[in-house]
């Protein structure tokens with residue numbers, strides 16, 4: 001038995017067309033963003049998390065014999081609220097909508113289904129709308145996300161812990177500092193008005209200073225287990241999201 005990477009875990013970009021079985025493969029598409037994540041995390045944080053969770057979940061499914069392909073990620077999203085910080089590049093909701101609509105239409109010509117795996121909360125409203133349209137057109141498309149209930153909002157403990165586990169070389173722990181720590185709901189009116197810069201001069205919503213790679217690993221394992229469970233069930237809720245299948249949480 002081969003111990004190297006399977007053809008499927010190499011991803012769609014490394015396939016050759018005769019090897020792609022029309023109608024048999026479920027295509028997973030990580031969707032991220034390019035936006036500021038505080039002074040300590042890279043701009044591609046959401047994309048990196050979406051990619052890592054999707055690949056790990058796909059590899060888990062590989063062992064069950066499901067045919068799953070991971071597409072090259074969509075590395076830009078709707079990040080208007082972060083445009084007050086240099087480095088951020090937002091394509092906005094309209095462009096994201098069109099991009100995902102045409103993506104879904106094209107990929108479902110051969111894929112048995114398309115699942116967008118979203119790593120950036122700001123994309124959610126558009127994802128819900130576009131998946132609704134694609135499903136109305138009769139296509140097998142759904143979305144899911146890499147958020148966990150109880151996570152903090154942005155570049156705080158959750159994302160920083162995840163990155164310290166996934167890509168420790170990409171985290172400047174010496175530059176970690178708290179940002180706005182009020183609940184996001186409370187910040188919303190000012191945030192809507194003036195963007196993240198208005199409520200948090202360093203771009204952080206939350207506090208990354210107590211983050212750890214160890215907690216990041218536990219969070220990552222939960223995200224991967226949840227996604228693998230959702231992909232196994234393939235049960236789509238009303239708003240086009242895969243229904244949440246929280247994997248059992250190990251006792252602390």
Ligand SMILES: [Zn+2]
Pocket residue numbers: 037045046119120154155159
């Ligand atoms: Zn993020």
